[in-house]
Amino acid sequence: MAKQKIVVKVTMSGDKKSRKALKIAVGISGVESASFVGSDKDQIAVTGEGIDSVELTRLLRKRVGYTELVSVGPVEDKKPAESKPAESKPAAVQMQFPPYDYYYPGYGGYYYAVY
Structure with a gap:
């Protein structure tokens, strides 16, 4: 089977309904x-x-609201028109620093007497 693209128009009244519609679409x-x-x-x-x-x-x-099937068709492949030979560029050097080691001195134990 070939890949296909389906477009549906959904009447969504709010952000919650739109998230629900997208979740249903992905679940198929x-x-x-x-x-x-x-x-x-x-x-x-x-x-x-x-x-x-x-x-x-x-x-x-059934779950969101009025839905209209707009289009069903094959996925269009995006091909570059004409590729030029790539020019070689020197790789950029990125300096890496060691991660910071923060030192937090521990607090001494506090003792208190219970009378």
């Missing part, structure tokens, strides 16, 4: 990543292999 089998997209961050883009888009929509409608 085959999902590799999920993120908010769109101008209002009201759409969830889910990518992975073998994801059931109908099941995703049904679960979100």
